[in-house]
Amino acid sequence: MGYTNSPLVVYTKLSPNHSGQRTHSIDRITPHCVVGQLSAESICGCFTSPTRQASCNYGIGTDGRVSLCVEEKNRSWCSSSNANDQRAVTIECASDKTEPYAMNSAVYATLIKLCTDICKRNGKKKLLWLGDKEKTLNYSPAADEMVLTVHRWFANKSCPGNWLYARMGELAATVTAALGGVSVSGLQATSLKNLSEAEAVAKVGPLFTENQKESGILACVSMAQFILESGYGTSELAQNANNCFGMKTSLSGNTWPNSAWDGKSVYTKKTQEQNDDGSMVTITADFRKYACVEDSIADHAAYLLGAMNGSKKRYEGLAGCMDYKKAVQIIKDGGYATSHTYVQNLCSIIERWNLAQYNVVSGSTTISGWYRVRKSWQNAASQKGAFHDLTYAKQCADANPGYVVFDPAGKAVYPVTQTSSVPYAVRVSINDLNIRKGPGTNYAKTGQYTGKGVFTIVAESAGAGSKKGWGKLKSGAGWVSLDFCTRVG
Numbered sequence: 001m002g003y004t005n006s007p008l009v010v011y012t013k014l015s016p017n018h019s020g021q022r023t024h025s026i027d028r029i030t031p032h033c034v035v036g037q038l039s040a041e042s043i044c045g046c047f048t049s050p051t052r053q054a055s056c057n058y059g060i061g062t063d064g065r066v067s068l069c070v071e072e073k074n075r076s077w078c079s080s081s082n083a084n085d086q087r088a089v090t091i092e093c094a095s096d097k098t099e100p101y102a103m104n105s106a107v108y109a110t111l112i113k114l115c116t117d118i119c120k121r122n123g124k125k126k127l128l129w130l131g132d133k134e135k136t137l138n139y140s141p142a143a144d145e146m147v148l149t150v151h152r153w154f155a156n157k158s159c160p161g162n163w164l165y166a167r168m169g170e171l172a173a174t175v176t177a178a179l180g181g182v183s184v185s186g187l188q189a190t191s192l193k194n195l196s197e198a199e200a201v202a203k204v205g206p207l208f209t210e211n212q213k214e215s216g217i218l219a220c221v222s223m224a225q226f227i228l229e230s231g232y233g234t235s236e237l238a239q240n241a242n243n244c245f246g247m248k249t250s251l252s253g254n255t256w257p258n259s260a261w262d263g264k265s266v267y268t269k270k271t272q273e274q275n276d277d278g279s280m281v282t283i284t285a286d287f288r289k290y291a292c293v294e295d296s297i298a299d300h301a302a303y304l305l306g307a308m309n310g311s312k313k314r315y316e317g318l319a320g321c322m323d324y325k326k327a328v329q330i331i332k333d334g335g336y337a338t339s340h341t342y343v344q345n346l347c348s349i350i351e352r353w354n355l356a357q358y359n360v361v362s363g364s365t366t367i368s369g370w371y372r373v374r375k376s377w378q379n380a381a382s383q384k385g386a387f388h389d390l391t392y393a394k395q396c397a398d399a400n401p402g403y404v405v406f407d408p409a410g411k412a413v414y415p416v417t418q419t420s421s422v423p424y425a426v427r428v429s430i431n432d433l434n435i436r437k438g439p440g441t442n443y444a445k446t447g448q449y450t451g452k453g454v455f456t457i458v459a460e461s462a463g464a465g466s467k468k469g470w471g472k473l474k475s476g477a478g479w480v481s482l483d484f485c486t487r488v489g
Helices: 040-045 082-087 105-121 133-137 161-165 168-179 197-215 219-229 293-306 324-333 342-352 390-398
Strands: 009-012 018-021 028-033 058-060 066-068 074-076 088-093 126-128 145-148 259-261 266-274 280-288 371-374 385-387 404-406 412-414 424-428 434-436 445-449 453-461 470-473 479-481 485-487
Touching: 009 040, 018 082, 028 082, 028 105, 028 161, 040 058, 040 066, 058 105, 074 082, 082 088, 088 105, 105 126, 105 145, 105 168, 126 168, 145 168, 161 168, 168 390, 197 219, 197 293, 219 293, 219 324, 219 342, 324 342, 371 390, 390 404, 390 412
Parallel strands: 009 066, 028 088, 028 145, 058 088, 126 145
Antiparallel strands: 018 074, 058 066, 259 266, 266 280, 371 385, 371 404, 404 412, 424 453, 424 485, 434 445, 434 479, 453 470, 470 479
């Protein structure tokens, strides 16, 4: 095929470190963290010396500008895998220097654009994130499919860092939506744009009903807020859904002081929060430009249930409140809005479009399918994400050590620590079985090995990197993969 390079490139400095033309057509993209807030030029500069023995196809600088280091037709030296780099376009992204190697909004927004461009030029309509190394490497993409891979699958590295790793599913879904393929993310906000008020209400109403079953927040109140927010023009809920319900900006009476939209992916608002000791701290909050309505609803509900004001919940009494007028007042009194017309406006919206029809009857036991990733079920403020697909929820938990996947009923489903069959003894027949600080390869190594011998396991847990799971050593030294252990008692 005829290879091309991205038109997004603004700087080119070609590296001598590559293997010449690829031996496989492009059907993978491998994003990396460069471990430093480097410019596009500096990323190319990292690979100009032949002694470096490393390179990448593209670099994304800390300001979101793109550089070309190795032409797309050539195999770069980036992922510690000849087989992967022969078929992957590799991208080094500016990031923080320490775990989770976070990337700023400009870098992430450009990564989405670059991945979309790579897919389009190579005839792909879908970008897939399968999340599992073996599943991915054994998968044969269809002619219109591109697959995401990561460096950590081929070397003992964290790359691309837990920040991006946790967003790989989101990245794939957002790019697929931009390509016009079928997104796994759910109802895209852009699909609301051309609907009438009644059509938009009917389309998203059931989503709020579903969210209410899980969160206990009255569906009509959450939905009325979404409608009101759509008039703001720059709020995190409003992007790509502006005025889809016919509301006007003047209705909100909110000018969002101390805030700014970066025009790409993040809406930033400076606010003050109270610490437990009563002192005040200024916080800059970055809200996502949501890829889908479900994500915005889930995140909003988690905030309302978990936001604290000192040692007290800001919206105490909201969960389970079945009186929409009272619920709206609780939200206003908790500091969500300062306008004196806020309660009146929300109640008017609820009554105008009969949003109460979406409320769940008190006492309903219906459970629907949001899997939530939190430190604990009670700590809603710690939530990292909410997913319909358990696979993506597990990936998010794997990328965030200490986090647990809860089903819609609040039951912990991953990783599951089993105690009924322990303690028991296992035999280790290799000298270099790593001991880790937690149950999974996403936890750090302790620097110690078990050596050969018999050891007592006192707890089991599922976790990344082991088919049989992980066992906790009685000595307290840490966790070992049960794939390398034989049970003897």
